[in-house]
Each structure stands twice: as structure tokens, then as C-alpha cells.
Amino acid sequence: xxxxxxxxxxxxxxxxxxxxxxxxxxxxxxxxxxxxxxxxxxxxxxxxxxxxxxxxxxxxxxxxxxxxxxxxxxxxxxxxxxxxxxxxxxxxxxxxxxxxxxxxxxxxxxxxxxxxxxxxxxxxxxxxxxxxxxxxxxxxxxxxxxxxxxxxxxxxxxxxxxxxxxxxxxxxxxxxxxxxxxxxxxxxxxxxxxxxxxxxxxxxxxxxxxxxxxxxxxxxxxxxxxxxxxxxxxxxxxxxxxxxxxxxxxxxxxxxxxxxxxxxxxxxxxxxxxxxxxxxxxxxxxxxxxxxxxxxxxxxxxxxxxxxxxxxxxxxxxxxxxxxxxxxxxxxxxxxxxxxxxxxxxxxxxxxxxxxxxxxxxxxxxxxxxxxxxxxxxxxxxxxxxxxxxxxxxxxxxxxxxxxxxxxxxxxxxxxxxxxxxxxxxxxxxxxxxxxxxxxxxxxxxxxxxxxxxxxxxxxxxxxxxxxxxxxxxxxxxxxxxxxxxxxxxxxxxxxxxxxxxxxxxxxxxxxxxxxxxxxxxxxxxxxxxxxxxxxxxxxxxxxxxxxxxxxxxxxxxxxxxxxxxxxxxxxxxxxxxxxxxxxxxxxxxxxx
Amino acid sequence: xxxxxxxxxxxxxxxxxxxxxxxxxxxxxxxxxxxxxxxxxxxxxxxxxxxxxxxxxxxxxxxxxxxxxxxxxxxxxxxxxxxxxxxxxxxxxxxxxxxxxxxxxxxxxxxxxxxxxxxxxxxxxxxxxxxxxxxxxxxxxxxxxxxxxxxxxxxxxxxxxxxxxxxxxxxxxxxxxxxxxxxxxxxx
Numbered sequence: 001x002x003x004x005x006x007x008x009x010x011x012x013x014x015x016x017x018x019x020x021x022x023x024x025x026x027x028x029x030x031x032x033x034x035x036x037x038x039x040x041x042x043x044x045x046x047x048x049x050x051x052x053x054x055x056x057x058x059x060x061x062x063x064x065x066x067x068x069x070x071x072x073x074x075x076x077x078x079x080x081x082x083x084x085x086x087x088x089x090x091x092x093x094x095x096x097x098x099x100x101x102x103x104x105x106x107x108x109x110x111x112x113x114x115x116x117x118x119x120x121x122x123x124x125x126x127x128x129x130x131x132x133x134x135x136x137x138x139x140x141x142x143x144x145x146x147x148x149x150x151x152x153x154x155x156x157x158x159x160x161x162x163x164x165x166x167x168x169x170x171x172x173x174x175x176x177x178x179x180x181x182x183x184x185x186x187x188x189x190x191x192x193x194x195x196x197x198x199x200x201x202x203x204x205x206x207x208x209x210x211x212x213x214x215x216x217x218x219x220x221x222x223x224x225x226x227x228x229x230x231x232x233x234x235x236x237x238x239x240x241x242x243x244x245x246x247x248x249x250x251x252x253x254x255x256x257x258x259x260x261x262x263x264x265x266x267x268x269x270x271x272x273x274x275x276x277x278x279x280x281x282x283x284x285x286x287x288x289x290x291x292x293x294x295x296x297x298x299x300x301x302x303x304x305x306x307x308x309x310x311x312x313x314x315x316x317x318x319x320x321x322x323x324x325x326x327x328x329x330x331x332x333x334x335x336x337x338x339x340x341x342x343x344x345x346x347x348x349x350x351x352x353x354x355x356x357x358x359x360x361x362x363x364x365x366x367x368x369x370x371x372x373x374x375x376x377x378x379x380x381x382x383x384x385x386x387x388x389x390x391x392x393x394x395x396x397x398x399x400x401x402x403x404x405x406x407x408x409x410x411x412x413x414x415x416x417x418x419x420x421x422x423x424x425x426x427x428x429x430x431x432x433x434x435x436x437x438x439x440x441x442x443x444x445x446x447x448x449x450x451x452x453x454x455x456x457x458x459x460x461x462x463x464x465x466x467x468x469x470x471x472x473x474x475x476x477x478x479x480x481x482x483x484x485x486x487x488x489x490x491x492x493x494x495x496x497x498x499x500x501x502x503x504x505x506x507x508x509x510x511x512x513x514x515x516x517x518x519x520x521x522x523x524x525x526x527x528x529x530x531x532x533x534x535x536x537x538x539x540x541x542x543x544x545x546x547x548x549x550x551x552x553x554x555x556x557x558x559x560x561x562x563x564x565x566x567x568x569x570x571x572x573x574x575x576x577x578x579x580x581x582x583x584x585x586x587x588x589x590x591x592x593x
Numbered sequence: 594x595x596x597x598x599x600x601x602x603x604x605x606x607x608x609x610x611x612x613x614x615x616x617x618x619x620x621x622x623x624x625x626x627x628x629x630x631x632x633x634x635x636x637x638x639x640x641x642x643x644x645x646x647x648x649x650x651x652x653x654x655x656x657x658x659x660x661x662x663x664x665x666x667x668x669x670x671x672x673x674x675x676x677x678x679x680x681x682x683x684x685x686x687x688x689x690x691x692x693x694x695x696x697x698x699x700x701x702x703x704x705x706x707x708x709x710x711x712x713x714x715x716x717x718x719x720x721x722x723x724x725x726x727x728x729x730x731x732x733x734x735x736x737x738x739x740x741x742x743x744x745x746x747x748x749x750x751x752x753x754x755x756x757x758x759x760x761x762x763x764x765x766x767x768x769x770x771x772x773x774x775x776x777x778x779x780x781x
Contacts, residue, residue, distance in 0.1 A: 004758055004762045004763075007762045008762055008763055008764075011762075049606055052602060052606060053598075053599045053602035053603050053606060054598050054599055054602065055599050055603075065596070068596060069596040069599070069600065072596055072597060072600045073600045073603065073604065076600050076601065076604055077604055080604070123675070123676075123677070125673075125674060125675075125676065126674055126675065134612050134613070134616050135608055135612035135613070136612075138611060138612055138615075138616065139607060139608050139611045139612040141611075142607060142611040143604075143607055143611075170596075171596075171599050171603060174603065175603070178607065178610075178611070183610070183611070183615060186615065187615065187618065187619065190619040190623075191619060191622050191623060191626065191627075194619075194623040194626070194627045194630050194631050195626070195627050195630060196630070197630045197634050197647075197648055198630070199630070199631060199632065199633050199634075200616075200619055200620050200623040200624075200631045201620065201624075201631055201632055201633075202620065203632070205674075206633065206635075206643065208635070208643050208644060208645050208646070209644060209645075210645075210651055210652070211644070211645070211651055211653070211658075211771070211774055211775065211778065212651070212652065212653050212654070212655055212658060214652045214654075214669050214670065214671075216668060216669035216670075218668065242669060245651075245671070245672060245673055245674075246673060246674050247633065247646060247649055247673040248673060248674060249633060251616045251619070251620060253619060253623060253631075254615060254616040254619040254620070255616075258611075269676050269718075270675070270676045270677045271676035271677050271678070271717060271718035271719065271720070274678070274716070274717030274718040275676050275718045275720065276646075276648035276649055276718060276720055276721070276722065277633070277648060277649070280634075280648050281759055281763075281764070282758070282759045282763035282764025282765075283759050283760065283763055283764075285763075285764070286763060338710070339683045341683065341684065341689055342683075342689065342692055342710070342713075342714070345689070345692055345693045345696050345713075346696050346700075346707060346708055347692065347696060347707065347708050347709075347710050347713055347714075348707030348708060348709060348710065349707075349709055349710035349711070350710060351683070351710070351714070352662075352710040352711045352714040352716075353678075353679065353681060353683070353688075353714040353715060354678040354679065354680070354714075354715070354716070354717045355714075355716065355717055356716055356717050356718060356721050356723075357662065357711055357716070357721055357723035357724060357725060357765060357767050358721075358723050358764050358765065358767055359764055359765070360763075360764045360765040363763070363764060379717070380717065381717055382677075382678035382679070382680055382717045384678075384680040384681070384682060385678060385679060385680060385681055385682065385683065386683075387683050388683065388684075478680055478681075478682075479680075479681065479682035479684075479685045479688075480685065480686075481684065482684075483682035483683075483684060483685065486682075503680070504677070504678070504680045505680030505681070505682070586682070586683075586684055589684055590683055590684050593684075
């Protein structure tokens with residue numbers, strides 16, 4: 001890295017880490033119902049909202065009722081979005097007259113946004129109306145993010161509370177997440193993004209002349225809009241000259257801010273955060289990465305504070321940060337080395353395929369690891385065109401169950417599942433009773449943690465395996481050989497872990513990928529959520545065991561190292577065979593040629 | 594099922610707040626503070642007609658223009674309705690042949706020595722308006738010859754259009770090909 005890139009990276013992490021404590025404390029106050037700077041403005045709104053919706057804010061819920069409320073709410077939002085996509089053609093705010101989505105694409109997309117995945121088998125600018133983007137996708141960006149956050153908070157309460165079944169009130173937590181955290185930040189940062197050039201309007205798409213007109217081959221269509229093919233089955237084309245182009249418009253900034261902040265990742269445009277209208281400058285780029293990491297990073301402090309031991313929060317953050325920095329370094333190095341096969345052609349420099357000029361390599365590498373370490377999935381670089389070793393980093397971060405900062409809330413509750421597993425294994429090895437934060441870890445907690453951590457892994461391996469023997473699934477690959485396997489593996493990893501980024505060459509809008517993907521996203525989201533809530537319920541019932549000489553300290557360096565190892569070993573044991581047939585063998589082929 | 598009522602009502606309320614009020618509010622504030630950016634950063638000619646957006650690149654292949662990065666947008670290069678990258682894998686033989694052809698095209702115009710990667714590898718969005726200063730400078734002899742200008746004069750204009758790192762340290766120095774080519778055309 002050159003001096004500028006070092007400065008860029010160091011300034012970025014300094015600002016992020018400096019905000020963990022103040023913002024983490026703010027979130028703790030929000031969830032504990034204490035006064036915050038925004039209270040004078042928001043308390044009346046909050047009260048009005050509860051009255052409107054018939055919520056008794058003082059009512060405590062056990063884990064089952066909390067879970068039922070959560071599932072009900074999410075299913076409802078998903079069903080409404082499904083209907084909205086099927087009816088897009090007749091709904092308002094559609095200046096481009098976009099038609100309805102097909103049923104399988106509607107199903108995939110509705111579940112995708114409901115589960116905070118934002119996997120996109122459609123291209124935003126040519127398929128989604130402003131109404132769909134705003135009242136469908138953007139609303140889900142808020143609600144799905146808030147859903148993830150409340151599960152983490154309920155799990156924290158499970159560790160902290162003693163001999164009770166009470167985990168808080170789902171509706172209150174959901175409302176506070178949205179009103180006090182997601183909305184104010186989105187508002188401020190959306191306006192900031194506009195200052196950098198992100199668009200925000202409701203105009204019809206704009207036509208501008210081209211300075212130099214362009215001639216291209218356009219497939220000929222018959223009257224019903226199907227491509228005409230010649231005797232050999234090749235599409236018939238005609239030469240067309242374009243003197244002008246249509247530039248898409250829309251309310252992009254308001255969506256962009258919550259897309260990053262809520263680790264959703266669904267782009268307004270097909271090119272996502274590489275599109276100049278979504279991410280116009282190096283500064284907007286750094287701000288977007290910052291938003292991706294802000295809530296998840298700060299929640300570790302919220303956790304430490306609520307658990308009465310801030311050091312414990314810092315220990316988790318240190319583990320996350322170490323893996324993030326390591327993967328960024330490997331990715332940077334791999335891309336800076338470039339593609340030797342391209343270098344042989346007389347080309348000089350880093351691997352620029354699928355990267356934008358303005359961000360620089362540091363800004364691209366940091367974005368790639370931030371978006372996959374969390375469950376964001378927005379991209380400013382096309383991961384499919386990374387070098388094999390470079391592409392292995394985002395893929396691995398997803399496969400490690402997205403605990404490197406992780407999705408908002410999801411990162412913390414998944415990390416806590418890893419902590420429980422790490423404590424349990426350490427307990428077995430040194431012959432001590434496994435306990436964490438004064439709560440005994442027993443069979444039920446282990447089951448729930450394993451479920452939270454391994455659900456996605458099972459889904460990924462099973463469905464990637466099925467895809468390899470289904471001819472239509474294989475034909476969706478865009479690149480031949482080992483890289484094709486990487487595309488499929490990445491797709492199921494991304495969907496099962498609710499990430500949403502892609503090795504985007506894969507043609508995902510097929511019946512096979514729409515339906516299998518919907519299954520992966522649904523189970524990959526709600527199995528860990530139910531497991532976490534069930535664990536929270538059983539932990540809250542337990543009595544507190546004061547620490548003794550026999551207690552394993554979990555807020556010190558040795559445990560942080562141990563936790564890192566457990567995360568890496570679980571990931572490696574599950575996925576090494578599959579990875580060695582994909583990116584690893586491709587790297588060897590590339591270097592060896 | 595006593596939670597069904599709050600589920601429905603909460604969803605309605607959040608749809609109104611997050612899907613209606615929030616984007617409307619952002620639009621209002623954006624139009625008040627940053628109207629040009631909110632509307633798309635369009636460049637207008639003397640009559641006020643939009644001739645392009647400063648953020649969205651355009652396809653150039655004529656020798657008298659600086660060429661932008663290769664673009665993998667659908668239908669034709671730099672089609673704003675089909676943003677996206679090539680998604681070509683690094684060992685894909687078809688992709689390597691395409692890059693080889695692009696290098697050859699530059700060699701045919703007299704470029705010698707190593708070719709800057711950004712000039713032969715497609716951008717992520719397919720709409721990247723920028724190229725690196727190196728990628729601009731190796732095109733100077735061709736553009737100068739096609740326009741009958743001195744290389745020095747063209748190089749001066751490239752320098753005027755070159756943007757440095759934002760705030761002095763963010764991102765990479767870059768040249769906006771659309772602005773550069775518009776500026777060259779305006780000279781006549």
C-alpha cells in the first residue's frame with residue numbers, strides 16, 4: 001500500500017473505533033428505555049405509535065411470544081412484498097411502466113428482502129418501480145435490520161437477567177431500533193450522500209445525447225417480443241445506431257443510506273455501490289463502508305455494557321477486527337499482484353477488472369471484506385472478477401457465518417453462539433464447568449448454538465451439491481471450470497447466510513435458483529433466530545453463578561485467540577473440501593500456466 | 594394471536610414512515626441543499642440543455658477522443674440502463690482473448706510499453722467516467738494527431754481536467770473522460 005492508502009485505512013479505523021463506545025452506549029440506553037439526546041423529539045412519537053398499534057409497552061414477553069411476534073411480523077411483510085411485486089404493473093409511482101415480476105422471482109425477491117439478504121435476481125434500473133423501491137424494498141431494509149437487532153438484544157437480556165422468563169417486548173424493541181437508531185442516522189447520511197452526488201428525485205428517466213454515437217448489434221425480436229433465431233439457432237441481429245442514452249433516476253440516496261446502515265445491501269441499480277449514482281466519490285465510498293460496520297461494531301460495546309463488563313465487548317470486537325484486517329490484507333495483496341495471465345499480454349498494474357477507478361485498491365478491498373464480513377452484500381467491486389485468492393476472502397468471510405462484525409444484530413448473536421461453543425470446548429479440555437457471564441452452559445445452549453452456527457453450512461453444501469447435478473443449474477454458470485463452481489458455492493453461501501452479494505456472472509433468475517435460493521434464505525435466517533431466542537429463554541431462567549477460581553476468564557487475550565481459532569476451525573472443517581475444488585485450484589491453475 | 598393486530602398496524606405505520614415520509618423528507622432537504630447533485634449532476638451546454646452527467650461515462654472510440662475504460666453494460670457499452678461488470682473470471686479463456694484484443698487495438702494506434710490495466714479491463718459499473726492519469730497520457734499522441742494539435746496543448750488540457758485525491762488522501766487521482774472530451778470539442 002502507498003502512503004495515501006495507509007492514511008486512508010488508518011483514518012477509517014480510527015474514526016470507526018472512536019465511535020464504538022459513544023454509539024454503543026447510546027444503543028444500550030435506547031434498549032434499556034433510558035433518556036437519550038433524541039428523547040425530547042421521539043418519546044411523543046413513540047407513545048403515539050404504541051397507542052395507534054395497541055401495544056402495551058410495559059408488557060414483558062417470554063421467548064416464545066417474542067418469537068411468535070417476530071415471525072408474524074416478518075411473514076406479513078414478506079407476503080405484502082410478494083403481492084406488491086406481482087402487482088407492480090398496476091401500482092403507482094411507476095413512470096417507466098415496469099411490468100410485474102414473475103412468481104418465482106417475486107418469491108425469491110420477497111424472501112430476500114424480508115430476510116435482510118437482498119439477493120437480487122433482477123436489475124433495479126430496468127425492473128423495479130419507484131413504488132417498489134421505496135414502499136417495498138426500503139421499508140424492508142428498515143424492518144429486517146431492526147429484526148436482527150432485537151434478536152441480539154433479547155439474547156443479551158437472556159445472559160443478563162436471572163430466574164425470569166422475561167426477554168423484553170418485541171414491539172417496543174422493534175420500534176426503538178427503527179425510530180432511535182436506523183431512521184435518524186439514515187436521514188443524516190442520506191443527505192450527506194446527496195452532497196457527494198448520489199441522486200434523490202422522483203423524475204422520469206432522463207435522455208441525453210451522446211457526444212459520439214454508438215453502433216451495436218441488437219437482437220431482432222418478433223411481434224411477441226421473443227428473439228428471432230436463424231436456422232442454426234443463433235439469434236438474428238440488426239445493426240442499430242444510438243445517438244442518445246437514457247439515464248435512470250430515482251430516490252437513490254434515501255435507499256443507499258439504510259442499505260448500508262442496516263447491512264441489507266440491495267442496490268437501487270444493478271451495479272450496486274459501484275454505480276456512480278450510488279457511490280460517486282472516494283469519500284462517499286468510505287462513508288458507506290463506515291455505515292456498514294457502524295452498528296454491528298458498536299453493538300459489541302452495547303453488549304459489554306449491558307452485561308456489566310465492557311471488556312467482554314471489546315474482546316469480541318478485537319476478534320472481529322483481527323479477522324477483518326487479515327482478510328483485507330490478503331485481498332489487497334492478491335489484487336495488487338494482479339492477474340499474471342493478463343500481465344503476459346503486456347498489461348501493467350493491479351487487477352482492475354470489475355473495479356472502479358475512483359475508489360483505489362484500498363477503498364475497493366476494504367469494501368469487499370466489510371460487505372461480506374457483515375451480512376451487507378452491497379458491492380463496489382465485482383467479486384466474480386477478483387483473482388481467485390482475492391475472491392476467496394469475501395467467500396470465506398461469508399462461510400465463517402458472517403461474524404466479522406456481522407449483520408446488524410445477526411453478527412452479535414452468531415458470535416455469541418461461537419462464544420458458547422468455545423467456552424464449552426475449553427471447559428471440556430481443562431475440566432471446568434463451562435459458564436459464560438455467570439450462566440452455566442448446558443446441553444440446551446449447546447444445541448441452540450450449534451443450530452445457529454451450522455444451519456447455513458448444511459444448506460450451502462447440500463444445495464451446491466444438488467446444483468452440480470442439475471443440468472439447468474450448471475448452465476447458469478458464466479465462467480468455465482473451477483471458477484464456475486466458485487460461482488455456485490458463492491451463491492448458496494451468500495443466500496444461506498443472508499449476505500446478498502454474488503459472483504454475479506451466475507444467471508440466478510431461473511426457476512431452480514429462485515426457489516432453492518428462497519428456501520436457503522428463509523431457513524438460513526429464521527433457524528438461527530429461533531435458536532438464539534430459545535437460548536435466550538433458557539439462559540434467562542438460570543440462576544447466576546458468581547465467578548470463582550475455577551471460572552475461565554472470557555474477556556482476556558487467551559480466550560480471544562481461542563475464540564478466533566474455534567471460528568476458523570469450524571469454518572475450515574465444513575468448507576475446505578469445497579473451497580479446494582473452487583478458488584484454491586483456480587489460483588494454482590492461474591499461477592501455474 | 595393477540596400479536597396479530599400490532600403486527601399489521603406496525604407494518605402499516607412503518608411503511609408510511611420509512612417508505613413515505615423518510616424518502617420525501619430526504620428529497621426535500623436534498624433539493625434545498627444540493628439540487629444539482631440530487632438531480633443527477635448533469636452538465637449543460639450554453640442553451641441549458643443537458644449534454645450528459647458528470648458522473649456517468651460515455652462510449653468513445655474515435656481517435657480524436659480520449660477512450661474511457663472498457664464497459665460490459667448490456668446491449669452496448671456505457672448503456673446507463675444496463676449497469677454492471679463483465680463478471681469474467683480471471684482464468685476465463687474468452688476473457689483473456691478480449692483483453693488481448695483491446696491491447697492490440699491500443700498497439701495499433703502506436704502505444705508502446707506496458708498498457709495501464711484500467712484501459713483494458715472493464716469497470717464494475719460499466720459507467721465509470723474516469724481513467725487514471727497514466728491511461729490518459731498514453732492516449733495524448735493519438736488525440737493530438739487526430740485533432741492537429743500539439744501534444745503539449747493536449748497534455749495541458751488533460752492536466753486541467755485531472756482530479757487529485759479527495760481531501761488530499763482519499764481514492765486515486767483520475768481524469769473524467771466525458772469532461773475532457775467535451776472540453777476538447779469546445780476548443781473548436
